[in-house]
Amino acid sequence: MAAIVEREQIPLWVGIRKEFISYERLAQFGFIVAILIAWEIMGRRLGDFFLAPPSSLWSATVEIVESGDLKRATLDSLYSLSVGFGISAVVGIGLGYLMGWYKPVAKVMDPFVNAAYVIPVAALVPVIIIWFGLADTSRIIVVIMFCVFEILVSTYTGVKNVDPMLIDVGRSFGAGRFDLFRKVVFFASLPYIFAGLRMGVSRAIKGMVVAELLFAVTGLGGEIQTAANYYRTDIVFVYVLVIALLGVLMAGLIQLIERLVTPWRQERSV
Amino acid sequence: MTKRAGEVWKEEFDALGDPDRGPDATAVTPADTKTRRSTGAGIQISGLTKTYERVTRKEIVRTHALNGVDLHVRFKEFVSLIGPSGCGKTTVLKIIAGLLSPTKGEVLIEGRRVTGPGTDRATVFQSPGLMPWKSVVENVILALEFAEVPKAKRRQRAIDYVDSVGLREFHDHYPAELSGGMQQRVGIARALAIEPQVLLMDEPFGALDAMTRGQMQTELVRIWEQERRTVLFVTHSIDEAILLSDRIVVMTDGSIREEVKVDIDRPRSREGLLEDRKAIDLRHKLIELL
Numbered sequence: 001m002a003a004i005v006e007r008e009q010i011p012l013w014v015g016i017r018k019e020f021i022s023y024e025r026l027a028q029f030g031f032i033v034a035i036l037i038a039w040e041i042m043g044r045r046l047g048d049f050f051l052a053p054p055s056s057l058w059s060a061t062v063e064i065v066e067s068g069d070l071k072r073a074t075l076d077s078l079y080s081l082s083v084g085f086g087i088s089a090v091v092g093i094g095l096g097y098l099m100g101w102y103k104p105v106a107k108v109m110d111p112f113v114n115a116a117y118v119i120p121v122a123a124l125v126p127v128i129i130i131w132f133g134l135a136d137t138s139r140i141i142v143v144i145m146f147c148v149f150e151i152l153v154s155t156y157t158g159v160k161n162v163d164p165m166l167i168d169v170g171r172s173f174g175a176g177r178f179d180l181f182r183k184v185v186f187f188a189s190l191p192y193i194f195a196g197l198r199m200g201v202s203r204a205i206k207g208m209v210v211a212e213l214l215f216a217v218t219g220l221g222g223e224i225q226t227a228a229n230y231y232r233t234d235i236v237f238v239y240v241l242v243i244a245l246l247g248v249l250m251a252g253l254i255q256l257i258e259r260l261v262t263p264w265r266q267e268r269s270v
Numbered sequence: 271m272t273k274r275a276g277e278v279w280k281e282e283f284d285a286l287g288d289p290d291r292g293p294d295a296t297a298v299t300p301a302d303t304k305t306r307r308s309t310g311a312g313i314q315i316s317g318l319t320k321t322y323e324r325v326t327r328k329e330i331v332r333t334h335a336l337n338g339v340d341l342h343v344r345f346k347e348f349v350s351l352i353g354p355s356g357c358g359k360t361t362v363l364k365i366i367a368g369l370l371s372p373t374k375g376e377v378l379i380e381g382r383r384v385t386g387p388g389t390d391r392a393t394v395f396q397s398p399g400l401m402p403w404k405s406v407v408e409n410v411i412l413a414l415e416f417a418e419v420p421k422a423k424r425r426q427r428a429i430d431y432v433d434s435v436g437l438r439e440f441h442d443h444y445p446a447e448l449s450g451g452m453q454q455r456v457g458i459a460r461a462l463a464i465e466p467q468v469l470l471m472d473e474p475f476g477a478l479d480a481m482t483r484g485q486m487q488t489e490l491v492r493i494w495e496q497e498r499r500t501v502l503f504v505t506h507s508i509d510e511a512i513l514l515s516d517r518i519v520v521m522t523d524g525s526i527r528e529e530v531k532v533d534i535d536r537p538r539s540r541e542g543l544l545e546d547r548k549a550i551d552l553r554h555k556l557i558e559l560l
Contacts, residue, residue, distance in 0.1 A: 005439045169399040172367050172387050173416040173464065183412065187403045264403045264444040 052234035057241075060234035069223055074242065077208055077219035080136050081246075084143025085204040092148045092200070093193060096155025100189070101181060106156070113152065121145045121207065125214045139211045139219070146207025147200040154196025158189030191265065194258040201250045209243060220246075311345035311380060312500045313366060313468055318375035320361050320524075335361045337524045338375070343468075345380075346498045350511035353521035354560065359504045362521075363472050366502065367393045379468055389417040392466035394474040398457035400445040406456050407432055407441045413460045431463040432456070435489070451482035455489075462493070471503045475510065484540055487513055495537060508556045512549055513538055520559045528559055 036054050043053025052060070064070040099106040099113075125142055132138040162185050170184045212221020220239050227235035318339040324331040336358045343349045351359045364370040366377050368387035377384040379391060392413075400409050410428035419427065432441060435455040445453055454474055461469060475483045487510060494501065494514070505511055511518045512532055520528045534548050543549040 005443075163399075165395065165397055165399040166401060168369055169393075169395065169401075169413075170416060172369055172391075172393045173413040173460075174387055174389050174418065175416040179416060183415075184401065187401065190403075262403065264405075264446070 048234065049231060050233070052237055056234045057238055060232070060238050064223075064235060064238065070238075070242070073218075073220045073223045073239075074246075077212065077221070078246075080139040080143060080211075080219065081204055081208045081250075083136075084140040084208070085147060085201060087140070088144045088148040088151055088200060088204065089197060091144075092151030092196070093155050096152045096193075096196075097159055097181075097189075099152075099156045100159025101185065113149065113156075117149045117153065119145075122210050122214075125211060129215065134215050134217060139208065139215070142211035143204050143207045146210075147204040150200040150203050151193075151196040154192050154199070155189065158192025158196075159185055161192065162188040190258075190262055194254065194262070197254050198251055201254055202247055205243065205247050205250065312347060313341070313343040313502060314378040314381075315339055315341040315362070315366070316375055316378075318362065318365060318377070319373045320358070320365065320370065321373045335524055336365075336372070339521075339524075339526055341519060341526060343500055343502050346500055347516045348494060348501045348503065348514055349517045349519060350503045350505055350515040351519050351521055352505055352508065352511045352556070352560070353527075355506060357521045358524040359506075359521055360472055363393070363470050363502065363504050366468075367391055367470055389464055390466055391468045391470055392461035392464040393470040393472065394454075394457050394461045396473045396476050398445070398453040400453055400456055400460075402445055405442045405444055406437055406448070409445070409456055410460045410463050414463060417464050419464075427463055428459075431459040434462075434493075435459045449482075451478055451486060454478065454486065458490070458493075462497070467500060469499045469501045471501065473504050473506065476506070483510075488540065490514065491536075491538065508553055508560070509540075509543070511556070512552055513540060513543055518552075518556065520556065522560070530555065 039051075040053045040055060043051045043056070048056060061070075095109070099109055121142060124145070125138075128138050128141055132141060166184050166188055167180060170180045175183065208219065209221040209224075212219040213225055215222060220243055224236050224239045227233075227239065318336050318341075319334070320336040322333040322335060324333070339358070339362060341349075341351075341362070351362060353359050361370065365372050366379075366384065368384050368391070379388075382390070384391075401412060404412055407425070407428050410432060411424045414424040414428060415421075429441065432438070435458055437452060437455055437459070440448065440452065445456070448456070454477075457474065461471075475486050478486060491514060503511070503514060512534070515532050518530050518532060519526055520530070530552065532552065534543070534546060534552075
């Protein structure tokens, strides 16, 4: 046989060290430090009004943490984000599968999906407010409209691109249509679906912030609007950073789920 | 290791029972196989035609992939179907597998008409077509699951067949972690694990390099000699066909051109065939035909 196989157990701490200490992590850290230094220098020259330097952000953070604004706004945003994204994932993946698996459905839906995909959702926000008011419903709808098509189109593409060879193999061993879908097509399209979810979550966060900026009363976007009205650029930056952090965390969460669900996609060479 | 696997096969093969295989199945020896003439056994193909149609605005383009193919692969006979690419070999195989339906004609497996895929047949494809998300053993188990083998038997049977193709160390490897030759071994183990009456092989070694290909051929000879099944083997390699087959069927342009019997004693080896007089003559004859 060609290759010799050797098995070695990895102790937990080595796994953790590998995850957190590496040249990539070091580079990321260095990059952040460089940006902060440049920002600090610029901020001190221009003054708080134009560009609040990072050193001033700490007190701003303390301020909004102590007043409870940060926690309230974050939870508020997270609620509409997760509900909207959750619904989008279910609807997008479901419709994507339907379109991929049943050709007539795809033929009927295709132009509508394309049309809906290019509509500038932000332009519709005022109408949505008129219809659904300023409550959570409107924000959830905006989030859905921002990200559902990303997920749908990715899923659809994934199902269409399943290797026909695998379908032939399944059929030849006697798999029925439902089994083919459940045990072959479902798994074969997972990489595309996760790509769609990753893109979708960033779009969902953008949608959430856009809605909140236009509503101007709730969530992180609302707080940004308020702070901007008081010329508190430091607070604006803190909230923007929180949103960026949220994006990183959500994308990381999806990546984590992807790794758990698709363990076959990570061989690495030593 | 190979010995153990051989024993496993032998046992399972014997245990498989005659009722499944009909009266023909009792105590088959190679000598029996060669003289067997019973009707309905093996693969019987009659008048197979396949036409593809492409309709454009101006015309209908008909491509005749097969023009009335008749072929009989006897019970436990190893037949190679050989011909240049595009001659319809794979189409014949896909129709037998039930993946394509013929325009005209019919295929009988052990006397039963083929109407779709079934577990009396198993196919080894050119590209192994393994599910990337399943480990080696799980890939075989999945096929057994599709074939509705009882759940309790699946894992052990999968392991036995994976071991028998020499992948004992690779049970929980994913296909992407295996070489092309090893992947194809899994494809062969998967087809054998179904324990089909008929084994269909569609250029299974076509994508492999010459050295691996040679190894795999030797291995297949070994496997087939332990566990005789009815095999239809599609290839475009003359040497491969001579090494493996009882009979070679030459196809060109969608119909069968000639059938030649390979009258060389088994066990055969690749080295032995290089100097074998009959093999050399046969090779010349086939080169002329093609």
